Amino acid sequence: MTGVPRQPRFDLVDHDGRRVSEGDYRGSHVILFFGFTNCAMVCPRALARLTDVLDRLGPAADRIRPLYVTVDPERDTPAVMKEYLARTAPRFTGLTGTPEQIAAVRSAFRVFARRVEDPDAPDGYTMPHTAITYVLGPDGRFLTHVGDAVPAAEVAQRIRELLEASPTGAPAGQ
């Protein structure tokens, strides 16, 4: 599969242990970032930046479901993800699954991740991964993506424009 991930699907488990699919987030815009909880640099920075984005959006952020999908399912259990996000980015919901489920969602979003041995890292390995943020519309369709170098203010502006273009999106959680 190549090309734009136009209608990505997934079948995963959220950080409360519930089975979830892309259909569970219909009606809300979704921002989605892939990473792993032992990530030293990219994820903490990205999650902080995306939290900043949500803060900048103010009440409009209620129409957005922020998701953080692990690329390291061996270590990132629902409980590990819940604890990590509570500490670092509480607005996010963590998603994990079996290695097969994670492989499938990575393929759906064209996400790169690779295990690299690193004796200085926890458990002796790290996982370089794609660091772009995906934005899905209320119908689950891919709308756009932003690279990790785009400043929070610009990301917020782009998302605000997307929300304004889709004023009927229901508030998150409905």
Add this chain to the structure above:
Amino acid sequence: MSLQVESSSAATQGLDRAQLGHIRRIEALSKQLRNDWSGMESRVTAQDDFGAFRFQLAFGAWALALAHRHRLPNAPAVFKPTFERLIEKMLLPEVWLYWRDVSRGGGPFNAHLVDQLQEQWDPVARDNIMYSAYLQSMVSMYQVLFDDDRYARPNSLTLDHFSFSWGGGPHTFHYDEQSITDRIYWQMVENGYLGVACEPNCVFQVCNQPAIIGFRMHDIATGSSIAEEVVAGYERAWSDYGRLDDNGHYRILITEDTKTVVDNAHKAPHMDAWLGAMMNAWNRDFVREHYRRQVSEFLVPGDDGTLSVKTDELEFNGRPIEADGADFGWVTAWASEMGDTETLNGLLAHADRYMNPTWSDGALYYPRNDTREDADGNLTLLGPITGNILIGYARLNVPDGLWGLYNEPWDRDHFSEPLVVELGDAVDLTRADFDRGTGRLTIHAARRGGDGEDAHLDVSNVTEFELTVDGREQPELACRRDDLIRIDCPHGGGHELVLTVPSWSPR
């Protein structure tokens, strides 16, 4: 000297006879009938080497792009129709049908995957960046240079093959500039920006350079910022392996599955030169840091300041590899991008002395020669990509020319300057540049043929004007034709036409 000054100086100097001859050669090839590849066939079977049609077509277009950007900026009419014909030829099955076979693997670095690989027809869908990136770079460059989005329109690029005899029915694939860009970009993302494979499993550094350059062209045209993102990711990804091998030459490829890096162990000149000439666009300091040392290992001094290039036959398991590596051509093109005038002139002098420069109807080329050396040991081996395209590319380029195309695109006001937008078949232009300060468009023009042939020039973006020809006012040679000013090129030799547009101002 800054690039802007170099570029401006090149524009006021215009084209010399040889440069015009190279443009005429590319034009002539583009005008050959469908599937007439006369003069373009290499000694290698099945479009299987670096002199394949796709590379000749793409770098022919790049040569035109460099000439337009730096030497003839106000004459899109000299380049645009040829560019379109080159793109049209790029879509012909003869150019991309090799992918049906190559996609099945069986080469040294994917033989172990043949059970998993299946015949693929669509040459853009996956891998095969040795075709897709070249096509993408051509159509995105076209949009940037000519401010024309025809290839951005949905399904504007159709690849179609049908044989009554075989193949299981028609194979038709529709693309456009955006959809090809998307295909390549998302494969880059999926591969961690290491690059997209040419043959399955084989990610060549060299063939990912046109993708980066094509992304940048796309960004210029659309306002996106893909190139910046991809370059940052590409740098990070290759930092794990190192861009250079232990000999200080560019690594050739990396395998996707085992991440085995293949070095330029044989020190093949074209591998460094091809890559260096292109990578300079976005990584100038790095390329320049290594250029002198690398190129010095390839050059062979000759008589009277001429220079040649070591070209060794490559072999695999004791069997020669049939390939037109274009060592001579790519080192020449690389020297031009580096602004290494001494090396460039030495190589061009060698070509002119030993490689049979040939003129045909105003076109200059160096015919294919399969004989390695002449009786005195001078290199004569020459494939069509060198003789048709790369020597011309080197002559038409300016120092940092590709860098300039990438980093210093024209501003929007360029497209509101007076531009020669149409040209009769019987006129050559060797200068066309506009001075915003004086409002003067200076054109050097000459008729190709005699009476009765079409030697008009149509200039856009002109309201009131004055026309001088060779210093004398001759308003009678120009007339208004809709929104354009039509000028008939006078007979006899070359002429300097100066169209002064006193009221010109940026839009």
